[in-house]
Amino acid sequence: MGISLSERFDALTKEKKKLLIPYIMAGMDDSWLDIVEAVIDAGADAVEIGLPFSDPILDGETIQEAGLLSLANGTTAFSVFAELAKRSLQVPLVVMTYYNIVAHSGHERFAGEAAAAGITGSIVPDLSLEEVGDWQDVARSHGIDSVLLVAPSTPHERTREICARSKGFVYAVARMGVTGEQGALSDDVHGVVSKIRAVPSPPICVGIGVSTPEQAFDVSREADGVIVGSALVRKILDGEGAQGAHAFVSSLREAIDR
Amino acid sequence: MGISLSERFDALTKEKKKLLIPYIMAGMDDSWLDIVEAVIDAGADAVEIGLPFSDPILDGETIQEAGLLSLANGTTAFSVFAELAKRSLQVPLVVMTYYNIVAHSGHERFAGEAAAAGITGSIVPDLSLEEVGDWQDVARSHGIDSVLLVAPSTPHERTREICARSKGFVYAVARMGVTGEQGALSDDVHGVVSKIRAVPSPPICVGIGVSTPEQAFDVSREADGVIVGSALVRKILDGEGAQGAHAFVSSLREAIDR
Amino acid sequence: MWTMDPLIGVEVEMVDNAEMMMGTPDDDGRFGSFGGRFVPEPLIPACLELEAAFKDAWGDPVFVEEYESILHDFGGRPTPITFCRRLSEDLGISLYLKREDLAHTGSHKINNVIGQALLTRRMGKHKMIAETGAGQHGVASATAAALLGLECTVYMGELDTQRQELNVFRMELLGATVVPVTSGSKTLKDAVNEAMRTWVTQVDDTHYCLGSVMGPHPFPWMVREFQRVIGDEAALQSKELGIGTPDYVVACIGGGSNAAGMFAGFADSTAQLIGVEASGGAAITSGSPGVLHGMRSQLIQDDQGQISEAHSISAGLDYPGIGPEHAHLADIGRARYEQAGDDEVLEALQLLASREGIIPALEPAHGLAWILREAGRGIPKGSSVLLNMSGRGDKDVAQVLSILKGRP
Amino acid sequence: MWTMDPLIGVEVEMVDNAEMMMGTPDDDGRFGSFGGRFVPEPLIPACLELEAAFKDAWGDPVFVEEYESILHDFGGRPTPITFCRRLSEDLGISLYLKREDLAHTGSHKINNVIGQALLTRRMGKHKMIAETGAGQHGVASATAAALLGLECTVYMGELDTQRQELNVFRMELLGATVVPVTSGSKTLKDAVNEAMRTWVTQVDDTHYCLGSVMGPHPFPWMVREFQRVIGDEAALQSKELGIGTPDYVVACIGGGSNAAGMFAGFADSTAQLIGVEASGGAAITSGSPGVLHGMRSQLIQDDQGQISEAHSISAGLDYPGIGPEHAHLADIGRARYEQAGDDEVLEALQLLASREGIIPALEPAHGLAWILREAGRGIPKGSSVLLNMSGRGDKDVAQVLSILKGRP
C-alpha cells in the first residue's frame, strides 16, 4: 500500500518544509524506475508519474516527446502499475494522465490497480471541477487523493470551490500555458498563489514552467511546494539518466530548502 | 489586266467543257508561282489563289498548315498581288481569303490591287449572302466577280438568291465540313448540285473534299466543274513541287474530260 | 409513427419527446451522457465566458439579425434545394440536395464561422484561432476574420499543410497565418490539440473558433445552433417545394456539424435522420465512448484508450471523434449512423457529376454513396430523400484525378 | 442627366435613346456598325434556325420559367450584392459586389449555358459543343449538359489543356469529352475556330454553345439576354438595398458576357458603365475594327489584318476580340472601356481577399484594379460603385501562388 499523499504533505507543511514533486513520464526510458528511485533519493517529497496519452492537450513539446517515446515502448497504464508494484518507494506517488486513460479502464479498475501499485494521488487535468466528482469518489475509496488545478484565469469563487475539493495538494498553474521549460518565471505565479492563499486549501504546489533551481527557489518563497516536469524530462530525454536526474533534483532540493 | 472569270467560264460551259480549278496557297513555298504556272500548263481553267489568314474557319488541317507556312514566310495580300503582277497568266485568277484580310485593307484598295495583279474572281467564304453586298459592288467595279457558296444545308429559296448573286460560278460545297482530303465523295454532292440545278445559276463548281481524279470524274458528271484544294496543297507540302503538281492536275484534267 | 389522440379522437403524427429533440444541453453541456466540458482548468473560464456570451448573443435580435444578414449578403444564403431528376429516375426515389456547396467558400463551414467571428468581436476579442484538416474550416475562418477585421491563426497538421498547399495559400491570401503542427500524428486531431494549447496562452484576446460540433461545452451546442440555418431553411423549403417532410434526411459526419445543422431542422419531424461516416473514421459505428478534446463522445481508440488516427479518402471526415449530440441521438435511436467506404464514395462522386452536373465534395459523397447502396433496399422505392450537399468538390478534384488516373 | 419636362413641368431623369439602349439588334444582327453574321454558308442555316428558336423560346413563358427555375434551384440565383465595408472606408466610396462568384460552377458562365442547353433540347438536338480557354465555360457547359442529359464536347487549345489539367478533369467528371486543339496558336481563339469547324459537320444534331457575347448573330444578342439576369437582379437589388442607381457599374471584359449582362440592367439608367479589359487583350482600347469568328467588332490584329494572340495574367480575358455590342456601346459613348495591367490586378486580388474575405477570380480583379486606381481620382469620393464579381478565384489560386512565391 502506498503512502498517503495528504497525510505526508500535511505533515511536511506543518513542519514548514517545502515540497518538491518531480515529474517523470513512465516508460519513456527503460530505466525510468531507477530514475524514480534516484529522484526520491535526491529528496523528492512525492513523485508525479505520467502515463502517456496520445492527445495531451496540457503538455508542451518536451512531455509530448516523452509520451510518444513511452507509447512507442508499449507502455500502458497497467504495465506501469505492474512495474511500480514491484518496487517499494518511500514517498507518495501521484499518477498524472488524461481522463480518457482513466475512463477507458473504468474508474474502479483504474483506481484499484493504481492503489495496488502504491499510487495515492491523481492529477487528471481535463477533469474540471464540474466533471471530477465521479472519479474523485472512486479514487478516494481506494485511498487516492485527487488533486485539482487552479489557473491564473480561475475566478475567486471558483478558486474557493476547487481548493475545497482538491485533496493532497492544490496544483497552482504557474502560467497560462502548457508544460514546458521556461527561461523566466511567469508573473502569474504571484497572483495565482495569493488567490489560493485567500481561501482554505491543502498545500499549494506550483507547477508548469518551473524549470531551474533559481525558479524553484523563487516559487518556494510563496508556495508550499514546486512541481518540476519538463526540465527534468528534458534531461532524461538528453540521456542524462538516473545520475543526471539525481543531480538535478538535488539542486532543486537545495534551492527550495535554502 | 486579268481574264474575266465569268466570260471565260460561261464560254467554256457553253462548249460543254468541264471546269477545273486548282487551289494553291500563295506564298506557302518559294516556287508557288511556278506551281501556279505548272497547273495552268496542266490544264487548269482558273486558279484559286489562297491568301493566308490566322483564323481560317472553313479550312482543315492541310490548308491551315499551308497558311501557317505562308504567314511564316511573311506573305501578305499585297506581296502576293505584287508577285502575281510580274507574271502574265493565261487563265482567270480567283483570290480566296477571309473577310478580315479584305476589310483590313479596305475594299477599294484590296480590289484595286487585286485587279492590277490580274485577279478577276474572289471567294470570301465568311461573307454570307447578307454581308457580301458592299464587297461585291466594289469588286465588280474592278472587274472582279465574287463567287458565293451554296451548302448542303442551304434551303431552296436561299439557294435561288445565292445563285442569282454569285458571279463567275457558284461554289457548291460538297459536304458539311471544312476543306480537307477525303477518302470518298460525300453523299451530299448530288443533293447540293441538283438543288442548284433547280434554279438559275452561273456554272456550278464543286469543292471541299474533292481529292482524287476518280472523285473529280464523279463530280464532273453532275456539276460544271471541280475545285481541288487540299489534295493538291498536300502534294506541295510533301515537296512534290511544280512537277508533282503538274502531274496531279493533268490526271484531274484527264479524269473530268473522260 | 402515428397514434390515436384520445382527446380529439383522430390519428395524429406522434414524435417522441417532440419538445426535447435537439434542444439546449443541460448546464454541464450534456446531451444525455455525452458532451460536458473536459478541459484543463485554465480554459474553463474562457468556456464559461463563451457560453455566457453565446447565450446572450443568441437571444439578442440585433446579433441574430447581423448574423443572418451577413449569411445572406455575403454568404449567399439561402442555398437552394435541387431536385436530382435523372438520378431520381435511376434510383426510383426522389432525391433532393440541400446546396451548401453554393455557400461562400464552398461549404457549410461559413455558417459557423460567421457566427463565431461576430461573437469574437462581441466579446471584445480581436483574434481568432482555428484548427483545420483539409483546409475548409481554415479557409472559412480566415474569410470571416478578414470580413470583420480580426487577426486569424490557423493550426494545421504539417502533413496536411503539405498535402493542401493551395488551401494554405488561400488562407494566407485571406490574411491568416497558418501554423504547421508537428506534434503527434501531424494531422487534424493534433491541430485541435495545438489550437487548445495555444488558446490557453491567449484566452484574454483570442477566441478559439472550433470547426465542428465538438469540443467542450458550449461548442457542440453553439456550432449546431450556428449551423441549424441549414435545417431550418431546408424544412421550410421542403414545405414550399411540396416535398413535405422528407422520408430520409441524410448527411455525412466528420465532426458532425453539417449533419447537426441539418438534423436540427427535422429532429421534431417524422423524417429518418441518417448520418454517414467514413468507414475509416466511424466513431459511432466502430468506436466506443471516451473523452477527447473536451467532450465525452464516441471515439476511435485502441484497447488502452489511446486515440487512433482516422483514415479515409476524405480529409474532412478524418476525425476520430464525433460531436457528442450525435452520440446521444444514436443512443436514443433518433438518428441512425451508417458507413460508406472509399470506393463507393468515388463512384458516387462521379455519378452525381455526370448525371446531375454537380461535383460534390468527397464528404457529402459519403452520404450519396449510402443512398445509392440502399435505394430500393433499405430505402423503399418512392421515398423522398434529402441529402445535405455540404460542400463542393473543387477542393478534391486533384486528389480524385490522382486516384482515378494514377497521376501524382 | 436631368432635364425639365415641358409637359409635366418637373425635372425628370433623362436618358438618351432610353428605349434603344441594349435592345434587340437589327435583322442582320447589327449593333450599330458591329455584329452581323460572318460565317461560311454551311453554318448560316444553323444560325438562322438558332435565331428563330431563341426568339420563339425567349417569348415563351414556359421556356423562360424553366430557365429561371433551373437558375434558381440549381444555379443558386439570385446571387446577392455584398457591400464591402472595409474597402469602402479605405477608398472613400461605396463599393458593392454582385456576387456571380457564388453561382454554381463559380462564375456567371452558368447563366448562359443553362439557357443554351435548354435551347439545344428545344431544338431537338442532343449534343453540345463548346470552346473554352481556362476552362470556366467548358466546365459550365459540361455541367448544363450533364443536367439535361446532353452529350458535350469541349474544344480547348492544347496549351490550355496542359495549363489547366484540373479543369480538363473536371469536365471529364461531368461526362464531357475534351478535345485538345492543336491548330494555330493552340489557345482560345483556335478553340473557337475548331468548334466552328466541327459545328459545320454536325449542325443537324449539335448546338454550338458559345461562351460569350461574340460570334455570329444571334449569339451576341442571345448570350447577352441569357446573362441579363445579372443586371436585372442587380438593378432591383440596388433599389431594395437603398443604393438606388449606382454611379458606376463596372465589369471586366473578355468576350464581354458578364459585362453585357450587367450593363443590360443599367443601360437605361444614369449609371456610368465601365468595362475593364486586360492591357494585353484590350480589343476596344487598343484594337481596331475587323471581322473574326462571325462578327464585325474591335479586334487586336496586326497591320495586315492577321489576328494577334491576347496575353494577360487572366486566361478568361485572353481573347483578341470583344462582343460587338460593346464596340457599339463604346462608339456611341454609352459605355467606357478601360484597361488594367497584370501587377495591379494581382494587388487587387490580394486586397479584396485580405480586407473583405473574398478571393476574386483574376478576371473581375481587373475591374477592381481600375476602381482602386481611380477611386478619389476619376471616381469622385462618395460615389457608389457596383462591380460585377464575375467569378471566384479558386481556379486561379495555383497560378497566383506560383507568381507571388515563384513556385512552379
Ligand SMILES: Cc1ncc(COP(=O)(O)O)c(C=O)c1O
Ligand atoms: C464539405 C464538408 N462536409 C463535411 C465536413 C465534415 O465536417 P462536419 O461533420 O462538421 O460537417 C467537412 C469538413 O471539412 C467538409 O469540408
Ligand SMILES: Cc1ncc(COP(=O)(O)O)c(C=O)c1O
Ligand atoms: C470569372 C470570369 N469572368 C469573366 C470572364 C470573361 O468572359 P466574359 O467577358 O464573357 O464575361 C471569364 C471567362 O472565362 C471568367 O471566367
